[in-house]
Amino acid sequence: MIIVLKNNKSEKEIGAFKEYLEQKYNVGVHVSVGHDSVVLGLIGDTSAVDEDSIRAQEIVGEVKRVGEPYKKANRKFHPDDTVIILGNGLKIGDGSLTLIAGPCSVESEEQVTEVAIEVEKSGAVILRGGAFKPRTSPYAFQGMGADGLDLLKKARAKTGLPIISEVMSSSQIELFDDVDIIQVGARNMQNFELLKALGKQPKPIMLKRGLSSTIEELLMSAEYIMASGNEQVILCERGIRTFETKTRNTLDISAIPILKKLSHLPVFIDPSHASGLPWLVEPLSMAAVAAGADGLIIEVHNNPAKALCDGAQSLTPEMFDSVVKNIKKVADSVGKKL
Amino acid sequence: MIIVLKNNKSEKEIGAFKEYLEQKYNVGVHVSVGHDSVVLGLIGDTSAVDEDSIRAQEIVGEVKRVGEPYKKANRKFHPDDTVIILGNGLKIGDGSLTLIAGPCSVESEEQVTEVAIEVEKSGAVILRGGAFKPRTSPYAFQGMGADGLDLLKKARAKTGLPIISEVMSSSQIELFDDVDIIQVGARNMQNFELLKALGKQPKPIMLKRGLSSTIEELLMSAEYIMASGNEQVILCERGIRTFETKTRNTLDISAIPILKKLSHLPVFIDPSHASGLPWLVEPLSMAAVAAGADGLIIEVHNNPAKALCDGAQSLTPEMFDSVVKNIKKVADSVGKKL
Amino acid sequence: MIIVLKNNKSEKEIGAFKEYLEQKYNVGVHVSVGHDSVVLGLIGDTSAVDEDSIRAQEIVGEVKRVGEPYKKANRKFHPDDTVIILGNGLKIGDGSLTLIAGPCSVESEEQVTEVAIEVEKSGAVILRGGAFKPRTSPYAFQGMGADGLDLLKKARAKTGLPIISEVMSSSQIELFDDVDIIQVGARNMQNFELLKALGKQPKPIMLKRGLSSTIEELLMSAEYIMASGNEQVILCERGIRTFETKTRNTLDISAIPILKKLSHLPVFIDPSHASGLPWLVEPLSMAAVAAGADGLIIEVHNNPAKALCDGAQSLTPEMFDSVVKNIKKVADSVGKKL
């Protein structure tokens, strides 16, 4: 961390500030006296140094963090890709492309099982399905809850597909005991109490980027989970909020190579939520694979028009099958196994 | 709600869709056959009608909601301003200007009591102080927790000021039994499980707008609390995320008159978080009052440079005193009592 | 266009408004009287109907445009892809992938010729080079001007590559007489006087999307050029402005399939300006090709560190050669010839 002091500070003031930094944060401080400014360089582990608090000091002009504020999620300290292995032996982040598919909401045993059978045929290796649904309106369908999780498990029993579902509160976590991957939705990306609780779970967590969260904030939220003990984190970009209105959100495709460079964690893309439009799922999926994504999570419903939630963005099983064929071509071209 | 159908649909298809809408949502449907498009008008309570689900129907071209999707927060159905009365008789939203002030984080009995005494002298009528702190980094100070709430209560005992503090999870709510107002932070604005739980509390909730949440989403989150039974909601704008970098966030000043028009709930502004810069608190506060805000929530610390969190944006008690004097001038000019 | 009237308007008022619309805009108006609202449907060519002006009428509640406000750029009225043919017979938008490469700024004959020879070897078919440079600072290098265009022509003479360069004002257009494609930069996307003047040019125009322009606004700017008589327009997405700071701009990858659906014009991507980072050019280019782009425009400099402008985002010729090899793999997989 580089701190530029305001002009015209006395040696005594500078010395006192140097001592304060050394003691408060247990770091070394290198003082460099320039022509018209004094620059301090902080040496050592500065991840706990609060930029805002430094900035509040009367003596300080500018602050610039040189290193990253995350450690466990940082590729610098963990150069190899993290590979996550599920109970059935499925590997995520090992250079293959992982397809997750399923309905937005679990609605009935028939629905989820039928979709599971179909998407597996097309190439999906994990089944998604919402049991607890974060809905903008309190009057909208809020999901089947624990019953929905049971139906997902039945579909897993039938197909062998591991399951992923979203948790909305730490009080729900125990219901997810037998769920293979727990998802944190975009709206909860900075629900820090939830992140800490998930850090104590012995299973992978898929962490979705918040609608207005920066890439660095996403990594800091991953750090919350990892610092609490759980290093099996999957990052997921699902669109950010911009002024453009043709799509529900704007897929930040650059997030893929940037996250892969800064972190060792697997990076997934959710083209269904990013666009909100079923016909965009194919080109966005193909782009994501070309840009280096480790996996995709796609909404598939056997009857989108009757879906209780977000049907507008779901593919039918037939559409999904066709999309996977085109995804496969791109995956082949970049050396990713599907 | 207006639904424009795609061209060239048969009468039979249109009739079937009309029936489907009537049955599924218990609304009336008025069909209007134009020259080259058919438009359906939904009549009755459409707040539970899911636009996305409508949009997913093959027959549908465009959907436009004409009414608002919120009811309890809607001024249409509750023309009079909501006035909230605290235990000590203090009224919020009654045409006066309510000043809330205090430290970002509670750090010690001495700190919070000293600040409380000072801000009361200057005109604050409620004491704020963070006990549970939502921090981007897991390595940053996370607040004193329950002990912090106890210190706030001690400061209340000394000054008589009611207290407000932020809750971060439904599991913490019982600790807030003796807190006068519970605050929901911007990052939790769409933590729907928390909102539902707060809807069962017998006390006012201050709901902060999320960094990338629309005004309508803020009102929908208020609706969550109200639909669960608690109609004492205070809305708080605290800056949204844009491309501008001179300020931490961009204060959306227009949100004040818009929220006052759409809703009957009191509207507060947090100029400290909106800007992240202490010298901007004064002009933003003055602007907020001129635009019709019912109250302000301002960070004041007796030693900003030593604050454990967000010191950079805190005023000293002396600065606060001076800011209040200027706020008062504007308040007088628009007929608000301080 | 659908207009929802305010409630409780008399038949006379409605009739008068209907007549006003019919006369002012030469459209048919279909009136549909619902239970609690009256909806007007405008029939005919509504592209000249000004939504704002309609919205200003006291009688109007809501306005929704159903059709698109652009005609010549609209695929509905021109289902086949526009194919642009340059003087040397090169086709753009015919299903092949067109690579444009070259330096940000033309700096010397040696520089631009050397880069031209190198990028041609790697697969570029058009040479880019800035002669007039839009720089944020008046103190930064503003380009070589007319001399720069001359050097570009010399490089064309040596390599046979057609050339593209940016115009910044209608008074400069005559200098571009012998330039193959004229580029309009993002900052000039809504310089309507310039667009009208370019509409009278007998050559292709590459129109870059403004940093905060919507997809519809980009198409409306294309419409300006086309309505003035020049239908050879190439659209170019080059990143939009968001809150994310890791990249200079956020590449809106969804813009590719959306523009291809809404319009028949060729769609290019500028990964160099979108990211501002040379190492991101490869993954973004690959993503763009997978998403259906018709071409790419990439900055290549033989000595990025000494570039007079934007060197930070330029590839070296060696890097470009390697990037093209990976682009080619993706292009092959989606059936695009390079």
Added chain:
Amino acid sequence: MIIVLKNNKSEKEIGAFKEYLEQKYNVGVHVSVGHDSVVLGLIGDTSAVDEDSIRAQEIVGEVKRVGEPYKKANRKFHPDDTVIILGNGLKIGDGSLTLIAGPCSVESEEQVTEVAIEVEKSGAVILRGGAFKPRTSPYAFQGMGADGLDLLKKARAKTGLPIISEVMSSSQIELFDDVDIIQVGARNMQNFELLKALGKQPKPIMLKRGLSSTIEELLMSAEYIMASGNEQVILCERGIRTFETKTRNTLDISAIPILKKLSHLPVFIDPSHASGLPWLVEPLSMAAVAAGADGLIIEVHNNPAKALCDGAQSLTPEMFDSVVKNIKKVADSVGKKL
């Protein structure tokens, strides 16, 4: 400017880079060798140093500009407020509040004269009126052109009000010979050729902030005009583009105090374009005055429903009169004369 070098660079490399900087930019370079990083401090005038070009150097890790890149617009080098004096003696930026009002577009002699007479009565001291209109659609009314300017002059003759109108291209400038203030619209804020040409005009220029331009970019565009010789620049904030949809743009109220701090130029607000809604003009104007604006520019039309452009956001003269009364109260409270 502070440059942090990459680790493990040799003394020789560092020395060579130091020399390169000194020679290329004519600055002093102070080298400070820290524990694990080397930091260079540039001393002298760094406004011409291109950050991007520095960043492109292989040896460079990070770059941080400490000073501002603008000089003539910078309050540091010009501590006193710029006061602009019009031909009739009217002062702008002298601590008073300047009200500009008039129609979006000039439509007829009767219209503009009538509006001029009315707004003058209410307190406006300058008449606005668009002759050349930047419209998103080529099919929308493009303004009366030179004839519109003539009608403005007639209204000036009748009322004595100085006039302001928007120029869209440098080729139009000669038509503005007898116009008192020339306005640059938001879409042309970075039309650098136009800015340079206006820098040679002997009259005040009102420069509107671009929809996605930062505060620093606005000041850099002012710098273009000033560096070309014209220091009479008025800055105008008119809303930026965000995700919020209730208003056409989001008024960045913080821009007022920030611009006043960074620059000595007068700062105006355009509440009509910022919101796009007439009923928001009053609260936004009051907020702007409370936050320290030097002036307001407001759209007033004698028949908004028949306005040929942007009628939806115009006030009637009666509404304007009432708005001014409320603005006056706030202005009084902050010591601004109207």
